[in-house]
Amino acid sequence: MIYSILTLFDILLALTLLWLSWNLLNTEDIFKAVVLFISFGLLMALTWVRMRAPDVALAEAALGAGLTGPLFLSALRRMNRFLKGERRLDCDENREKDNGKNPKQTQAT
Amino acid sequence: MITTQIYSITGLLLFGMGLFTLIVHSHPLRKILAVNVMSTGVFLILIATAYTPLGQGEVDPVPHAMVLTGIVVSVSVTALALILSCRVQETSNRDLLREKPVAETAKECTR
Amino acid sequence: MTILYNCGTVLLMAGVLFFLSGTVGLLRFPDIYSRLHALTKADNVGLGCIVFGLALQSGSIAVTIKLILIWLLVLIASSASCHLIARSAMQKNIQPWTRS
C-alpha cells in the first residue's frame, strides 16, 4: 500500500515546515525569527525521524534545537546591549586602556 | 516514492527561500538564519534520496553519514559567523541593524 | 491482553484531548500567566496520559521504565522553566489580567 496515513503525515509536516520557514525569513522582528528557527529545528528533527534516519535526528535534536537557539539568543543579547550603550563586562576595560575610547560615545543615535 | 518527491520539493523550496532572503535582506543575523535554512534544504534533499519505504529493506547509510557531518559543521560555522558579526558591529561605528530604526529594534527585542 | 490494549487506546485519546485543550488555552487566554497555566498543566497531563497508554500497550518492563523516566524528565524541566518565566514576568512588572 503506497498511500498510507504516513503520507498524510508527510504532507502536513512539509506544509508546516514551508509555512514556518516563510514566516521565519520574512518577519520584521528578529527575535520572532529566532524563536521560529528553534521551532523549525524541532520540526526538522521530526522530519529526520520520518525519513528513517534516527542518528541524524539525534544529532539535530542535540545540536540544531539545543545549541543553535541559545547561540542566536546570546548573539542577539550582545548586539542589543551594544546598541543601547551598555558596557560589556569582559573586554571593555581592555579596549578603554588600548585606545582611550569609551564605547558609550559610539552608541547609535 | 511519493515521500521522496514530497521531501525533495520541500528541500528545493527551502533552498530557494533561503537564497532569496540571503540576497534581499541586510541584517547579518537574518543572513545567518537564511544560510542555515539553505543548508537544511540541502540536507533534506540528500536524505530524501536515501529513503526506502518501511517494509522494503534498509536505507542507504552513506548520505546519513554525510548529513551528520554537515550538521555538526554547520553549527560550528554558525557560531563563528555569529561571533564575527558581533565583533564587526562592535568595532565599527556604523550600526548594522539597518532594517528598522535602531531604537525600535532595541526596544522590541527585549520587550 | 486485549483489555490492556483497549485501556491504553482510551488513555491515548485522553492525552490527545488534553493536548488540544492546552493549545486552545494557549490561543484564547488573555494573559501571559493564564497562558502559562493552561500550557503547563494541560500538556504535562496529556503527556502523562500518552506515556501510560503506551506503557500499557508495550508489555515490556524496560520500555515502561524508560517511558516513565522520559515523563519525569519533562515534568522537572517544564516546571522549572515555567517558574522562571513567571518570576521574570513578575520582576518586569507585567500585571495579571483582571476582569475589568
Next chain:
Amino acid sequence: MNWLHTFFALILLLTIGAGVIRILKGPTAADRMMTAQLFGTCGVAILLLLSTGMNNLVLLDIALVFALLATLATLTFIRRTWQGSGKRKHDYPL
C-alpha cells in the same frame, strides 16, 4: 492497529501548526518562548507515538534528548534576553 498511533501523531502535528499562530502574534517575548517550549513537549509526544507507529524503539532515546534539550533555549532566554539591564528590583537569588 498501528495506524491509530500515527493518526494521533497527525493530530498533535496539527496542534503544533496552530501554536505557530501564537508565536506570530504573541504580545510579549515570553509568549513566543513559551510556545517553543510547548513544541518541545508536543515533539516528545509525537516521537513516543511514532515509536509505536513505525515500530522503532530507538525513537525513545531521541525523545529523551528532546526532553532534555528543549528547556535549554528557555533557560538561555530567561538568563540572557528577557532580563532587563541587570538591575533587579527584588533581591531574589536567581
